[in-house]
Amino acid sequence: MALYLYLHFPALQCDSITDPGQQALPLAVVDAQHSIIQLNAQAAAQGVQLQMGLATAAALCHNLQLIPYQPQQQQAVLRSIAQQLYQVSADIALDGPDGLYLRLCNMLQLYQGLAGYRAALMAALALLPYQYYYASAATPLAAKCLALQRLNLLTQDSIDTETALKRSPLSFTELEPDIQQQLQRLGIASLGRLLALSTTELARRFDNRLVSYLGRLRGEFFHALEYIRPEPGFSRYLELLYDISDMAVLSAPLSRLLQQLQQQLQRNNALCHQLTLRLYCRDSETQNYSVGSAQGEYRAANWLKLCQLQLENHRLTAPVYGLQLEATHFMPQQAQSDDLFAPQQGNVSALQLVSLLQARLGSNAVSGLSLQNQHLPEQASGRPLPLLQTKPLAGALLQRPAFILPQPRPLQEAVEISSGPERLCPDGWQLAAQRDYFIGRNGKGQWLWLYRTAQQQWFVHGLFS
Amino acid sequence: MSALLQQLARRQLLWHGNSQQAAYQAVSSGYPQLDQQLAGGFPSTGLIDIQTNTGIGELRLLLPYLQQQQQHSGRLLVFISPPAQPCADMLVTAGIVLSQLVIITPKTAKEALWAAEQCLQSGCCASVLMWQVPLKLALARRLQLAAEQGGASLVLLRRPAASLSLPVNLSLELTPHQHGLQLSVHKRKGGWPAAAFLLDMQQHWPALYPAADSAALPQRKAG
Structure with a gap:
């Protein structure tokens, strides 16, 4: 037997904004027609009611906080609730702006009956700050009709739901106002009396909206629900x-x-x-x-x-x-395996340390160093992301200084050459740009890496530290 | 030794003049002569203060030590505000694993000190080198505590300055010499400062210190 649950959230936007740590203020959500459509418990205690005009509400409660109704935001909140409940129940369909359909029949075996399912669902809903009402029935629309009446009915007994459904007024159904009005004129006020009439008779007097609704309510017509899938991210x-x-x-x-x-x-x-x-x-x-x-x-x-x-x-x-x-x-998530015997000094891993440094100093200020397969000193050292495992492509060149100056500076002091020359030529054998590198020592005892251009000009390019 | 003396010694009430208790665990510096002078080598944790000018061979002095520190524990080596772009060729030649090297170039001295403290505390760095960042007494103590906590060493490279002595494990001053480096130990925890001595680097770096007799290259002046 099919079984559906409908969850109705009467004050979704209102509840989403309330800060649990703060002292609660009376809050109400107002639509474009200046009528109150959602309110919290504090506002209700002061006598504010739904569908009330703004002036009346303000007169009843002087510190009422008003929030304009934002359908997109409410939809986002509803979607997030559905995502959270997805852990409990597999088939959930959104029913905007303030309801969720849950298909129960295929979950009962997992929870070993309705009681187990109810406990799991209530536990999940208790974590969320939203008010809710619920009802179950054999079809989605019947469940919705009962939930809107705030019956909080969760049962597998079809007779209970049947009697409750027959008692429900037409205002809680999905029928359009004009059909409701027509039925009212015929003296049909409750769903039970409408369901007692034969479908063929109804089809003759009303258009197919009513017939389609009643068919789906009874479960005779197929009611397609679009179940959500867990979103990535x-x-x-x-x-x-x-x-x-x-x-x-x-x-x-x-x-x-x-x-x-x-x-x-x-x-x-x-x-x-x-x-x-x-x-x-x-x-x-x-x-x-x-x-x-x-x-x-x-x-x-x-x-x-x-x-x-x-x-x-x-x-x-x-x-x-x-x-x-x-x-x-x-x-x-991947478990990290630490060395059992080596003492663990800190509770921070190298990658965590790097993230910490990057967060404060900016990602450009933290880098690694890599050896490139290049003979020109400007291109030999790369600055990749830190802690990147790179495979050295080439052996390191010998007799290189510890530091390369970002910009070679002209040599302006006397130096004593101790080693050289080593001729380096840029790619493509640009003979005019070739340089002869020497190692020299200046008067202060600093070891410099010098080069002489083809034009016999001398530059300092590095420091042997 | 009499029974009484043994008993006193066991209770640590007796102090032997010839027993030298190491204040820190030493790691060989890679230079036997220096190891002898420092009673084992550089400290494996805590602060090492090196007063030197840039470019006279201070990093060459430290490279074998840094390589051992990095390789022994498989932890990171961190350079904070190096004077210029470090050269990968030279570090690879010295045996440093580049994937375990992090270079930090902070904008201010305050950021540099913050980064140094984070690195030392984290326990995933073996050694941190910091260039030319002014350090006050309270800050040095704080970094020393962080270094002990994380089991790391911090090498401060700064210009020779007649400032107050900092609470460091080892303080050295380096001056250039034709055949290597002139070292003087200002302070060594658990030991006496030694007289200045010459560390010969000729056999380690023959390209930089050509032997005096083999004048293979004519001396040239440029300018």
């Missing part, structure tokens, strides 16, 4: 309750986002190497920061440290009203 937006203009204060909301990232990474048994942090500034352009970890991290505390190091170097020009955290690529 992580992307969360957090709207701040108040503007923040200090980087240090920013770490509190940031750590909340990073905690969510940690939860997701832990569930996927994954790591990520790169985060993108986007700060939405008021009256100013959005600032993007890219925070990297060479080793890959999942722990929120380590990510927070890296983010703080990076943010320390920057100054906020405008107050921030929103944060977005994105991680596009997840990598599988």
